[in-house]
Amino acid sequence: MTSSKTAPRGWDAGITLVELIIYIAVGALFAGILASLFISGITSQTNTRDRDVATGKAQVVTDMLQASIRNADAVHVDGGMLVARVATGTTGWECRAWALTDQKAIVYKHGTAAPGTVDTTWTPLIGPADAQGDNASVSVEGGGVPFTLTGTQLDYRFTVTAGTVTLPITGSVIAQAKTDGAVSSCW
Numbered sequence: 196m197t198s199s200k201t202a203p204r205g206w207d208a209g210i211t212l213v214e215l216i217i218y219i220a221v222g223a224l225f226a227g228i229l230a231s232l233f234i235s236g237i238t239s240q241t242n243t244r245d246r247d248v249a250t251g252k253a254q255v256v257t258d259m260l261q262a263s264i265r266n267a268d269a270v271h272v273d274g275g276m277l278v279a280r281v282a283t284g285t286t287g288w289e290c291r292a293w294a295l296t297d298q299k300a301i302v303y304k305h306g307t308a309a310p311g312t313v314d315t316t317w318t319p320l321i322g323p324a325d326a327q328g329d330n331a332s333v334s335v336e337g338g339g340v341p342f343t344l345t346g347t348q349l350d351y352r353f354t355v356t357a358g359t360v361t362l363p364i365t366g367s368v369i370a371q372a373k374t375d376g377a378v379s380s381c382w
Contacts, residue, residue: 245358248329252321253355253364256293256301259320261368263291264349268372271382277342277349278310280381282372290381295341295353298322299332309381321355331357347371 210218260277264270267279268288275295283289292310294302300322304310310317321333334354335341341353347370355362 242359245360246362248331249355249357249360249362252329252331252357253362256320257351257364257366259303260293260349260351261366264368264370266372267291267370268374269381270344270347270349270370272340272342272344272349273382275340275342276310276313277351278381279370282374288374292317292381293320293342295333295335296322299334301333301341301353329357331355336363 263279263281266283267281269280271278276292277294278290278292281289281291289305289307290309291305292303294313294317296302296313301320302313302317302322303320304317321331323330323332332355333341334356335352336354341351343350348367349370350365350367352363352365355364
């Protein structure tokens with residue numbers, strides 16, 4: 196007497212090797228597509244953050260420059276340093292200075308006297324040592340100077356780099372304040 200085994204039918208039949216290989220291939224393809232979407236999303240998020248950091252840093256500096264120089268009666272440029280004597284409303288005049296450092300940063304200082312040389316008392320606005328911890332740097336194409344002065348018109352140009360994003364910044368502003376007498380010098 197021989198016994199013959201018949202293959203189970205229905206839900207307990209199992210799968211063949213060919214079906215298993217097809218399922219693995221489809222699963223791998225699906226996992227690859229998901230991984231690609233995930234990596235693309237992370238890259239996009241990083242690029243967006245870098246662009247936002249560069250844009251935000253540049254906006255802070257250009258807004259400060261525009262407002263201060265418009266309210267200045269005198270502006271002085273010395274290499275990578277810009278100094279302005281700015282009207283502060285009812286309190287009088289204030290010296291404000293911006294400088295491009297060798298560490299690829301733009302730093303700022305204000306007070307009632309000339310700012311002096313750039314040191315650790317200056318506030319970093321853009322650069323590796325800024326208060327927010329954002330990794331951004333500043334450069335000028337061709338290693339030139341970021342500020343040029345023609346009469347009372349200040350032109351500025353520099354590039355802000357954050358991660359993979361490089362943002363060129365250019366602009367002009369005219370000093371418009373008038374003084375009715377002697378004002379202490381800021382330089």
